[in-house]
Amino acid sequence: LDRLDQRPELDVEWQDGVELPAELEPLLQSVLAEALRNIDKHARPTRVEIRVGAEPEAYVLEVMNDGARERSQEGGLGIRLMSMEAIQHRGIVEFGTVPPDRWRVRLVVPGPRR
Numbered sequence: 322l323d324r325l326d327q328r329p330e331l332d333v334e335w336q337d338g339v340e341l342p343a344e345l346e347p348l349l350q351s352v353l354a355e356a357l358r359n360i361d362k363h364a365r366p367t368r369v370e371i372r373v374g375a376e377p378e379a380y381v382l383e384v385m386n387d388g389a390r391e392r393s394q395e396g397g398l399g400i401r402l403m404s405m406e407a408i409q410h411r412g413i414v415e416f417g418t419v420p421p422d423r424w425r426v427r428l429v430v431p432g433p434r435r
Contacts, residue, residue, distance in 0.1 A: 330366050336374030345430055348410055349373075349382050355399045356384035356426040364388040364424065375432055379412075382428040389424035400426070 341349065353371070360366055366386040374381050403426075404414040412430035419425050 328369070331369050331371060333371045334373070336372075339373065339375045339380070341373070341380055342432075345380060345410065348406055348412070348430065349428065351406060352382055352403050352414065352426065352428045353384060355403050359397075359399065359426070360384075360386045360424070363390055365390070376429075378432060380430045380432040383425065384427075385419065385423055385425040387423050389418060389422050403428075 357369075360369060364386050365388040367388060369384065369386040372381070372383040372385075400414065400416055407414045407428055407430065410430050412428060415425070415427040415429070417425065
């Protein structure tokens with residue numbers, strides 16, 4: 322995330338006290354990179370929100386942008402590959418439109434009980 326500071330439309334929020342296990346870092350980087358590639362390809366965003374946090378039994382990465390153009394709910398090859406990679410970590414990737422013009426990618430991976 323530190324390398325992305327040259328993108329003025331980014332708003333990054335890292336939940337206080339959340340530390341991700343090193344073994345999840347490649348997965349999160351992969352999902353974030355694909356989400357940003359899709360934004361660059363399919364949207365004209367004025368704002369991209371990136372949230373990293375934890376829920377009671379899971380780690381969560383969420384990328385949401387405005388300026389989404391009409392597109393299929395099925396997702397392309399990149400999103401499918403992200404989903405398969407997440408499954409290897411017992412996680413899931415959720416994606417889709419958020420009316421009126423937003424698109425969201427959300428990775429949820431099991432984490433420690435809190």
